[in-house]
Amino acid sequence: MKYDVIIVGAGPGGGSAAYHLAKRGRAVLLLEQAPLPRYKPCGGGVSPQVQQWFDFDFRPAISCVSQSIHYTWKLGEPVAVELTGLEPIWMVRRDVFDHYLVQQAQRQGAVLRDGTAVTGIRWQGEGWQVQTAGEVFPGRYLIAADGAKGKLAGWLGFRERQRRLAGALEAEAPLREMPPAQIYFEFGLVKNGYVWNFPKRDGFSLGVGTFCGGGATQDFRQILSTYAAHFGVDLSQTRQYGHPLCLWDAPQALHTQNALLVGEAACVVDPFTAEGIRPALWTGWQAALALDQALSGDGQALERYTATVQNSWGKDMVWAKRLAQVFYRLPGLAYRVGVKRPGATRKFAELLTGKTHYQEIAELAFKRLRQVRPI
Numbered sequence: 001m002k003y004d005v006i007i008v009g010a011g012p013g014g015g016s017a018a019y020h021l022a023k024r025g026r027a028v029l030l031l032e033q034a035p036l037p038r039y040k041p042c043g044g045g046v047s048p049q050v051q052q053w054f055d056f057d058f059r060p061a062i063s064c065v066s067q068s069i070h071y072t073w074k075l076g077e078p079v080a081v082e083l084t085g086l087e088p089i090w091m092v093r094r095d096v097f098d099h100y101l102v103q104q105a106q107r108q109g110a111v112l113r114d115g116t117a118v119t120g121i122r123w124q125g126e127g128w129q130v131q132t133a134g135e136v137f138p139g140r141y142l143i144a145a146d147g148a149k150g151k152l153a154g155w156l157g158f159r160e161r162q163r164r165l166a167g168a169l170e171a172e173a174p175l176r177e178m179p180p181a182q183i184y185f186e187f188g189l190v191k192n193g194y195v196w197n198f199p200k201r202d203g204f205s206l207g208v209g210t211f212c213g214g215g216a217t218q219d220f221r222q223i224l225s226t227y228a229a230h231f232g233v234d235l236s237q238t239r240q241y242g243h244p245l246c247l248w249d250a251p252q253a254l255h256t257q258n259a260l261l262v263g264e265a266a267c268v269v270d271p272f273t274a275e276g277i278r279p280a281l282w283t284g285w286q287a288a289l290a291l292d293q294a295l296s297g298d299g300q301a302l303e304r305y306t307a308t309v310q311n312s313w314g315k316d317m318v319w320a321k322r323l324a325q326v327f328y329r330l331p332g333l334a335y336r337v338g339v340k341r342p343g344a345t346r347k348f349a350e351l352l353t354g355k356t357h358y359q360e361i362a363e364l365a366f367k368r369l370r371q372v373r374p375i
Contacts, residue, residue, distance in 0.1 A: 018102065075189070158256070211245075211271060263284065
C-alpha cells in the first residue's frame with residue numbers, strides 16, 4: 001500500500017485526523033474536492049476546549065473572540081450575558097480555519113490533493129482503492145470525512161444510518177455598526193430552531209436553522225431577511241447559502257472493514273445547538289488514535305473507536321436530544337424560565353469548555369419547566 005490512511009474531506013474532522021496520524025509517522029493522503037482555501041457556510045463558533053487536543057496554537061486561525069451573548073424572543077425581551085470568568089468563544093471563518101488545520105497536517109508530512117473529487121472506492125486485497133478522475137490511490141485504511149452530503153458512507157455500506165437531517169440558510173454581511181464581539185440568538189422567529197448573528201473580524205454571519213423538523217414548511221429566506229433588517233442588513237445585497245446538517249440521533253456503528261466515519265459523516269452534530277466543529281475535531285483525533293493502533297496490529301481498534309464515540313459523545317447527546325425535543329416544542333416557555341436566567345448561559349459556556357455535561361443541564365431545565373408546566 002502506498003498510503004497507510006486515505007482521508008476524504010478536508011474539513012475539521014479530516015484535517016484533525018490527518019494531523020494526528022501524520023504526527024505519528026503514518027503515511028497520510030488527504031483528498032478534498034474543492035481547491036483550498038474554500039468557503040464553507042458555517043456560523044463558526046468554536047470552543048477553546050479543542051486546543052487541548054492539539055500541540056500547535058490555533059490563534060492565527062481565529063477571527064475574533066466573544067465573551068458576550070445576547071438573546072431575543074421575536075426580536076423583543078432581550079437578554080445579555082457576559083461570560084466573565086469563563087473562556088471566550090472563538091469565532092472562525094471556515095476557509096481560514098480548515099485550511100490552517102490542513103497546513104499543520106502537511107507540516108507533519110501529510111500529502112494534500114485538493115481540487116480532487118473522489119469518484120468511487122473499491123476493496124482490493126488488503127486495502128482500499130480510491131478512484132478520482134485522474135488516478136487511483138491505494139491505502140490500507142480509509143476515513144470518510146466528507147460531510148453531510150458526502151457519498152463515502154453510502155459507498156462503505158452505511159445505508160441505514162441513524163441520522164436526522166436539519167436545514168440551515170446562511171449569509172455573510174459586512175461589518176456595520178454592530179460591536180464585533182457579540183453573539184446573538186433569536187428564538188421566536190423560527191419554529192424548532194433559532195436564528196443567529198455571529199461576529200467575525202470584518203463582518204458577521206447571519207443564519208437560520210431548524211433542528212427538530214418543520215424546516216420545509218417555513219420560509220427561511222423571509223425569516224432571515226426579517227432578522228437581518230433588525231441589524232440594518234439588506235439580504236438582497238448578499239449571497240445566501242443553504243445546506244443540510246447531520247444531527248446525532250442514536251447510537252450506531254461508525255466503523256466497517258478498514259474504514260471509519262468522522263465529523264458530519266458520522267452524524268455527530270449536536271442536536272440541540274447544531275455545534276459541529278468541536279465534535280468533528282474530536283472524532284478526527286479519536287479516529288487517528290484508533291487507526292494508529294490498527295496499523296500497529298490491534299485488531300479491535302476500529303471497534304473501540306465506535307465504542308469511544310458512543311460512550312463519550314453519544315451518551316451526552318442523548319440528553320442534548322431530549323433537551324431539544326422539549327425546548328423547541330415549548331420555546332416561549334423555555335425562553336422565559338430558562339434562557340432569561342443568566343445562569344443558564346453560563347452553564348452552556350461551561351458545557352462548551354467541557355466543565356459540565358448535558359445531563360446536568362437537561363435535568364435542571366426539566367425541573368424548572370415542571371414547576372410551571374408538566375412535561
